[in-house]
Amino acid sequence: MSDILVIDDEQDIRELVGDILKDEGHDTRLARNSQEAFAQINRAEPDLIILDIWLKDSEFDGIDILKKTKRDNPNIPVVIISGHGNIEIAVAAVKQGAYDFIEKPFNIDQLLVVVGRALEASELRRENRSLRNSDQENCQMIGESPAFKALKSRLDKIAKTNARVLLTGPAGAGKEIAARYVHAHSLRADGPFVSVNSASISPEQMEPVLFGTETDGIVQPGLLEKAHGGVLFFDEVADMPLETQSRILRVLVEQSFTRVGGHDTVRVDIRFISATTRDLQAEIDAKKFRIELFHRLNVVPVAVPPLADRIEDIALLSNHFVDILNKNQGLARREISAEALKQLQTTPWPGNIRQLRNTLERLLILGPETGPIMPDELPVGGETPAGAEPASKIRPEMMALSLRDARLAFEIDYLTAQIARFKGNISQTAKFVGMERSALHRKLKTLGIAGSFNQN
DSSP, X not given: OOEEEEEOSOXXXXXXXXXXXXXXXXXXXXXXXXXXXXXXXXXXXXXXXXXXXXOTTOSSOHHHHHHHHHHHOTTSOEEEEEOGGGHHHHHHHHHTXXXXXXXXXXXXXXXXXXXXXXXXXXXXXXHHHHXXXXXXXXXXXXXXXXXXXXXXXXXXXXXXXXXXXXXXXXTTSXXXXXXXXXXHTSTTTTSOEEEEEGGGSOHHHHXXXXXXXXXXXXXXXXXXXXXXXXXXXXXXXXXXXXHHHHHHHHHHHHSEEEOBTOOSEEEOOOEEEEEESSOHHHHHHTTSXXXXXXXXXXXXXXXXXXXXXXXXGHHHHHHHHHHHHHHHHOOOOOOBOHHHHHHHHHSOOTTHHHHHHHHHHHHHHHSOSSSOBOGGGSOBTTTBOTTSOOOOOSOGGGGXXXXXXXXXXXXXXXXXXXXXXXXXXXXXXXXXXXXXXXXXXXXXXXXXXXXXXXXX
């Protein structure tokens, strides 16, 4: 049961609307001008406001009431009632924050559909706020590396706009976290964040899931309606069927659609953020992705770097995941030893941040509950489970060398790998291996591997 405030200067209309809503099980309150309206809102915040644009004998008209309500009570959805001659004003009101508008004279079914959608969107917003309060991990950006700082700076610039964003990068690099970060720091932060993975939905179910259905008067809202006022995140957008791409293109252009099996136009206000691990230009060339849709989605392209470009962030991420797993799942909060952190930094992570997190979760579940995490608990090469029989770390050809020659061969291999890992940056390499930069220069020259690298 919802609490709905009806504001209209015409007594017969506000009482008619109030009676209709009461018959549907809602509690209703009535106001004929701005003074009564603000008194009702201040007494108790309603779940929904139905508001006429023109109000006689009122200090403020409907547009002024809308502006003040969205300023002071931004979570209350407002549905505008508009006469035929005021459609342009009603459309302008939607742009200023109104949920939707109903043109007079309206029919009961139309009123109930709009009210139902508005209340559902309001409930989704409340759920969304609750989820954000209980799980801050969803949008936390963790890191200090140059690659991370560049990414975060770009996302901060994007967040306050309403521009569409296309996130690219390998699987597990954190594209959805980046999308949630943009949403959480945008003007739509109180609106819903709805995620859809195109690869997980069969082609025949894609349109019902997105657009909803309407059969014999029974409406089943789709994800587009649920995202109204917020963000719709298309993950793996390259897997969207071509037929659905055409309909989504129309939504991007018109911000409206019809449900599957329906005839009514559904208006929405959605920010679209998309992500893909694929080369969309190659998909376009292969006739698998519409070039028009690509240009609509790719307003602001953002490349999310792999974990290999964020080695300096591995220690921060690892400790963060241990804290989160302790808080959310009750797993043991164990410190990560310095030796284990170094091994985490030197381990390849083809699955990127997701693989690192999953590895730590598995380790905390299966490992001891006390004591620091040690290197022998970690997987070899990021894949072998802890506790498995370790493979020999000595190459067969090394066994034929003297200790001096074996040590020399190891230093060459080790330093060559570290320089490549830090992309030739000698300062970062020296810091990681624990040497002064000048001493590392001399060592490289002595070993005969002083190749091209950055002098920073």
